[in-house]
Amino acid sequence: MITARSIESDAQARFISHAKYAQSVINVRVKSYTDLLRATTSMIQSSDVLTHQSFHEFALGLNLARNFPAVDYINFAVQVTPERRQAFVDALRKDVSDIFGKPVQVDISPPGDRHSYLVVAFVEPIPPGVPYFGVDLMANRYFGNQLLQERDSGQIFSAGTPIPMLSRPNNIYLGMRMPVYRNGQPLGTVDQRRAAYMGSLGIAFSVRKLLHGVMDEVPVAGLRMTLYDIGPGMDEYGRATKGKPLVLFDSRGTTAEPTPAPDVGDDVFTTTLPLDFNGRPWQTVYSVHKSALYTEFDGYYPKLMMAFGFIGSVLLYALLHILTSSRRAALALAQEMTSELRESQTKLQLSHQK
Incomplete structure (x- = not known):
């Protein structure tokens, strides 16, 4: 009995060690996305006039598919005043028409007059359709308020809201954004940051791709990872999720059943670890059947001890x-x-x- 408890205790210690290692890998990959945003921001600020060609060439150099496999898109949304709206739309239509090789009638969406606009004008890699361009990020009140806070604070942030255009059951896409200011402008105060504000740079990444890559590095067969966003926000339908954890990923989930019941029982190891995602409180639950942590020798060891004791x-x-x-x-x-x-x-x- 004592031997069996000792083996279980050692297996649990190995399990927790693997879980903490997985958390550290997630942190490293999230930091790499932060570095990606900062590098792209520097490129934009160093350009006198940002063009779609220069943005495209920079994205090609990043080689997102190889270096950032979970990142599907990187985009830049430009701040547009009502006075500049029509000129901006005309220029955007010309640029997007050149990208797709045919005339397009892209416009700011959703339609309507607003005090200011933050319009997605640059997207890489080239998306499959025109609707990726012209989206006004300020149209969503909740998201717009967070963008204003981002502009005033100068900090990277994530809304914690799944991107509707990309997200599917058990394949949530999230965004990270950071403000871009005109190069050489003072940024010491909120008013100075507002005056120097050019727009918002963001990436869209697949949580599933991110975490599957993490799990590939953890040598535990049958390990289950469930990631929750436990901060305030809205789901893809605009419904409040405050006080209700949002499941971002479940390694055992499927399209038909994205969030299976949690693993419970005396034959299961489980641990919950916190994670900070640029200000968003995340929580990762790891679970695995105890047998997955036992070695072949662990199975024979108690019997050997009994045999040795008898002999x-x-x-x-x-x-x-x-x-x-x-x-x-x-x-x-x-x-x-x-x-x-x-x-x-x-x-x-x-x-x-x-």
């Missing part, structure tokens, strides 16, 4: 039996010798008396 008991009993038998034989021999000696003494005394 040891038999040998100890045999030793005690031999010692006891030897003592009895020695006592019997001593008693016999004593009797013979007494008998000899008696005979000797009788002979002297004659």
Whole structure:
């Protein structure tokens, strides 16, 4: 019993170590996305005039498919005032028409007059359709408020809201964004950052691709990873999720059943670890059947200990039996010798008396 508990304790320690390693890999990959945003921001700021060709060539140099396999798109949304709206739309139509090789009637969407616009004008790799261009990120009140906070703070942020155009069951796409300011402008105060604001740079990445890549590095068969966003926000339908964890990924999920019931029971190891995703509180639940952590020797070890214990008991009993038998034989021999000696003494005394 003690041996079995010791084996289970060692297996649990290995499981927790693997889970912490997986967390560290996630952190490293998220940091690489942050570095990607910063590098692209530097390129935009160093350009006197950003063109679709220069943005395209920079993206080709990044080689997203090889270096950032979970990142599907990188885009830049330009701040547009109502006075510049028509000129901006005309220029965007010309550029997008050149990209697709045919005339297109792209416009700012959703339609309507607003105080300002933050319009997606650059997308790489080239998307499959025109609707990827012209999207006004400020049209969503919740997301727009976060973009304003991003602009004023100068910090990278993630809304925690799945991207509707890309997300599917058990294949959630999330975005990371950071503000882009005009090069050489003072940024010490909120007013200065607002005056220097050019737009917002973002990436869209697949949580499933990200975490499958992480799990490939963890040598535990059958490991289950479930990632939750436990911060306030909205789902892809605009419904509030405050107080209700949003499942971003489940390694056991399928299209038909994205979030299977959690693993429970005495035969399961489980641990929950926190994760900070650029200000978004995430929570990762790892679980695995205990048998997956046991080695072949672990299965035989308790039986070997029982066998060794039994053999040891038999040998100890045999030793005690031999010692006891030897003592009895020695006592019997001593008693016999004593009797013979007494008998000899008696005979000797009788002979002297004659």
